[in-house]
Amino acid sequence: MDNSNKRAAIVAGLVSIAGLIGSGSASAAPQPDAATGEYCVTTLKKLKPGETASEVVSRQCGNDPAIATSAASAENVLVTLYTDNDYKGHWEMFFGQDGPCDQSGYGINSVGFEMENATSSLITHSWCNDVTLYNWVGRDPGGGTYRLRSLGTEISGWEALPGFNDATSSLHLSQY
Template sequence: MKTGHKKRAAIVAGLVSIAGLIGSGSASAAPQPDAATGKYCVTTLKKLQPGEATSKVTSRRCSDDPATLEMAKSSGIALAFLHEHDNLGGNWSIYQGEDGPCDASGYGIDWVGAAMHHKASSILTDNWCNSLTLFQNSYRDPSAGSAYISQPGWQAGRWNSLPQFNDRTASFNIFQR
């Protein structure tokens, strides 16, 4: 092989190596807010603004320590508590409103996170959140199925078992009716 060909081959090999490193680096970029893991999660959301369909996630904290619940109860405005089992048992995820309690515009949750994805069996709503739509697909896509739960006239939230939608929730909307 001529010297020029060896140099070109070395340069090409080097570029291929660099491209491989760049490609693998992009796959391990900074974790997304929904990347938090643990049995118990607290997600804080911004209220939907006119024309928006998705609430901005401002924080997501997860832990395997259930004592996180006590901290979460005192640190924000709880909108919904999703529980893994019926009667509010098992692992849970709390969704909090950074901008206050539910109103007619409400909050849109694109993904319930790994701890609750297709695992929720009961839900407790609070702070004027008396209506919600659960979706089997992420991004509130109704194509695989959805369930609407409402308490018209109730100002505060309430607990609902989810027998008709047990272990199917991936995303949801919550608001005041």
């Protein structure tokens, strides 16, 4: 192979790699179940008029609860879901990139593999005091819903969900 053919082969290879790096699949927003683990931190965008699901900005999961150390200092924690009563067990924290809850709020179409149909308690923050839990992914009310309200509080806790224990697949958070 002469030098011009070698250069052509190298350029073709580099163009192929650049195409893979710049493709839509590499730059697409992470999907709700793109990462799994016993402890997850997910950041969402607030719902805009006409939207039904919040865009997932980032998702980080692991089997070490130390993931909370970096997340605990962040602002706009919206909700933390726990697998056990009294805020124990595995958990998932959802953060709001666009600030605290308002009337439009945040729509979580899937709580993630570890939390799906496993949520037993939850704490809301950032004025997310109107919560609707859905039994099916996609916030489909066909599988049943469970509404929680806490009037006028920035932080609200439900240490047990007796009417909806281990039944949550998606949820909607807003300010009442």
